[in-house]
Amino acid sequence: xxxxxxxxxxxxxxxxxxxxxxxxxxxxxxxxxxTKPPQMYQVVMLNDDYTPMEFVVVVIQxxxxxxxxxxxxxxxxxxxxxxxxxxxxxxxxxxxxVDQVLDAAAKAGHPLKCISEPVDF
Ligand code: TYC
Numbered sequence: 001x002x003x004x005x006x007x008x009x010x011x012x013x014x015x016x017x018x019x020x021x022x023x024x025x026x027x028x029x030x031x032x033x034x035t036k037p038p039q040m041y042q043v044v045m046l047n048d049d050y051t052p053m054e055f056v057v058v059v060i061q062x063x064x065x066x067x068x069x070x071x072x073x074x075x076x077x078x079x080x081x082x083x084x085x086x087x088x089x090x091x092x093x094x095x096x097x098v099d100q101v102l103d104a105a106a107k108a109g110h111p112l113k114c115i116s117e118p119v120d121f
Pocket of ligand 1: 048076
């Protein structure tokens with residue numbers, strides 16, 4: 001006996017098919033980017049009239065990983081402009097750097113201050 005020629009209809013239709021671009025390639029669906037890079041924080045050191053320059057240079061070397069020359073340049077910028085950026089970090093690391101600087105300054109009896117703030121503040 002001959003098979004009947006009824007069209008075969010799938011019981012469940014596919015929900016999504018990748019689009020074809022006509023050239024034999026599969027075009028993946030474009031999705032909008034959902035993740036942003038994390039906000040970064042800059043540690044800003046403030047000038048004062050009392051903290052010795054040498055102490056500031058040592059602190060910048062010790063806590064911000066700068067060599068003597070780079071630390072001296074940052075210190076002089078702070079001295080001349082009133083403030084300067086010592087480094088840029090994730091929020092937690094920046095907060096730890098601020099704590100370390102304030103702690104070292106307080107222990108040495110200097111009024112040196114620094115803050116962290118979002119980059120593009
Ligand atoms: N202005 C200070 C002085 O003349 C030096 C200094 C530099 C202090 C940078 C703080 O963040 C500072 N001794």
